[in-house]
Amino acid sequence: MAEEIGSRQISNEQIPTTEETQIHQLGALPKKPEVDVDNARKVSTDSCALNHVPGFPHFVRNIRHFVAHQSYVRSLFAAGHGYPMYDTGTVSEVPEDYTNIRGISIGDVGVLSNHGEFVFAFNLFLPPDHPYNKGNTPASFSPLEPLEESEIQTVDEYFPRGAVVTSKGIKVTRHSESPLRLSFHSSERIGGLLVLPEGATRQDASTDRIHKYVARHAHDWAYFFSQRRWDPSTNGSTYVVTGVDKTSNCSTMAFQVRLSTSPRIRATYGKKALVAPDGISAVRNTIKPKVTTPPSRNLCVFLRGIRIGVGRAEWIENVDERPDNVEYATLYTELYFPPPWITVFKARIALRLGFGRIGERPGFSYFVHPFHLSDIIGPMMLSLRPDAPLVLIDDLVESIDSNQNASTKGPLERRPPLTFSCSKGASFRDFRMMVTELFDHYDVVEHDGILRLKRNSKESIAKVSWRTDIRHLFTPMYNRNWASRAFTELVRKGQHHMDTNAHLPKHRTQ
Secondary structure (H helix, E strand, C coil), X not given: CHHHHHHCCCCCCCCCCCHHHCEECCEECCCCCCCCHHHCEECCCCCCCCCCCCCCCEEEECCCCCCHHHHHHHHHHHHCCCEECCCCCECCCCCHHHHHHHCCCCXXXXXXXXXXXXXXXXXXXXXXXXXXXXXXXXXXXXXXXXXXXXXEEEEEEEECCCEEEECCCEEEEEEEECCEEEEEEECCCEEEEEEECCCEEEEEECCHHHHHHHHHHHHHHHHHHHHCCCCCCCCCCEEEEEEEEEXXXXXXXXXXXXXXXXXXXXXXXXXXXXXXCCCCEEEEECCCCCCCCCCCCCEEXXXXXXXXXXXXXXXXXXXXXXXXXXXCCCEEEEEECCCCHHHHHHHHHHHHCCCCCCCCCCCECCEECCCCCHHHHHHHHHHHCCCCCEEEEEHHHHCCCCCCCCCCCCCCCCCCCCEEECCCCCEHHHHHHHHHHHHHHEEEEEECCEEEEEECCHHHHHHHHHHHHHHHHCHHHXXXXXXXXXXXXXXHHHHHHHHHCCCCCECCCC
């Protein structure tokens, strides 16, 4: 239903020319010019001191066993369709038609919760007194003029009926198409999959006008979520939806195998339900309401949008009411590090000898932040320009070297068996490769203090692709790339912060 909100005429006032100089709740902000990426200056990466940017979560080695939504997102992020939604709806208190008919749509603004759900706050095309927006908009909010139909690209069957999206290493066997019967096998330790019996529709908005509007209001929105203590209300967490893949029926599965267990995953899809009898996987099937009308495509399986990050000085100056114990409230985002064979061997021996499972549970508690790669791309970009007040990151730029291009103009190729597997896994090494390739294909550009990513020229991309193929043969060469070094350094510093954080509450030993 996003096209209805994006293109219908809503009676709202035009954005006033003095809007940029309004005073928000935390004080005066400088006037924000419109972003003209074509005239933006390229930011040099020759010398860069990598530091953690206040408000962003720290990235650390995973030490918890299995959290379904985290494993699912990490595993399917490499598919290149945007943010994989393990929970396809919103957890906000919204009218029934939002949940049952409309679903997450273009123009929605919110945050990703610690459980991986999208927490809806307001839609930027609707007035503040609209039932969806009422009571959840910043004081200075003024809606954007609705999108024209020409600004929204819709592909009704982007994912054909019976399509399956899987993480790396999952083998899919198709037994029949009508009725749909599938079986899945994997020997990976972490993974996820998505079954789309009815296919899925893709919608993407032309983001130029949205980007300009977001750039003018980004600071206000970031501070608004922080002030209202939305969960989480961290730097970089504000999400402006610009694209969705939606369906009326889907099934999802995620798994992460313990050290002491052999990674032999199996599951089946039949009788309109996904079943995993292995006992170590988490499965979700759509609960269909009993209605006679055709079901609405209100379930969002992939989410794309703009993430807003605020510069170091602006965040420190404007985010008030910080907790008394900042270190205790620090958020950490986990990256998956495959265990070495010796660790797996020791865990199995310990279990056989009756010592229980080792290395499965941390000795302290900590607050976990939902995984999103922009939370590390943002600090990397801000480290290049420490004085920059703002960074805007679009999910569409994170689809480098995926099996499907996120900006394709038509449906995916209808080839049997309609299975689309990620070419990369869910580990730290895979994400380091993704980040490196991202900055190979995109330049960091700056216009009036606002940082963004701009696609390289075709000639540069061809040259980069050739170099990337060579690098794949010699993985250690990645260490010579600034993006690879930056990614590794930020994760190292995040891990050091956790290891030395004496304020994390320790578990009592029985």
